[in-house]
Amino acid sequence: MAKIFRVSARTALSSVVEPIARALLRLGISPNAVTVAGTVGVLVGAVGFGARGHLIIALAIVVVFALTDFLDGTMARMKGGSTKFGAFLDSSMDRVADAGIFGSVAYWLATQDDRWGMVAALLCLASGQVVSYVKARAEGLGMTCNVGIAERPERLLSVGVGGLLAGIGLEWALPAALWILAVLSVVTIGQRVAHVYKQAQVPVA
Secondary structure, rough: OOOHHHHHHHHHHHHHHHHHHHHHHHHHOHHHHHHHHHHHHHHHHHHHHHHHHOOHHHHHHHHHHHHHHHHHHHHHHHOOOOOOHHHHHHHHHHHHHHHHHHHHHHHHHHHOOOOOHHHHHHHHHHHHHHHHHHHHHHHOOOOOOOOOOOOHHHHHHHHHHHHHHHOOOOHHHHHHHHHHHHHHHHHHHHHHHHHHHHHOOOOOO
């Protein structure tokens, strides 16, 4: 279901993103520059506003700049495909952005004396990084690892919905979303490890 939703969202975004991608390429702006700019924008929203409790403003800024993750990929395809460095940079910047988002949420919850909410945010930060690492390590060893119920889009959506609800007065929603996400992230790690384990048991021909 999540993958079907993702495909539908990408299709809907294409009609908006592709003209922008063409315009940026005509201006001589590279996909890598867009990748870095998007990460900087996410950090401004998360650290500059989210860490101070301005959750709605932070969410709006993060959503806008997170869309560059789709934009830079579209630009790369228009140029003939992503380069190895482009793929490396994109993955690296995703980790930086995720750290900024969940680190800022943890900091804000700590300032509100919500220690358990802070713990949940830190668990999400740590487990999210492991989810991504397991996939990268598996692919580096020549295996696939495209499984799991809490991949990056689901993680960002969960914290976004929790932040939105908290921003309109439902303060319990953000810690609740974080705890659910932390559990799902740990489950995802298990799913990925099990998936790689099964592949590793197949004898090499």
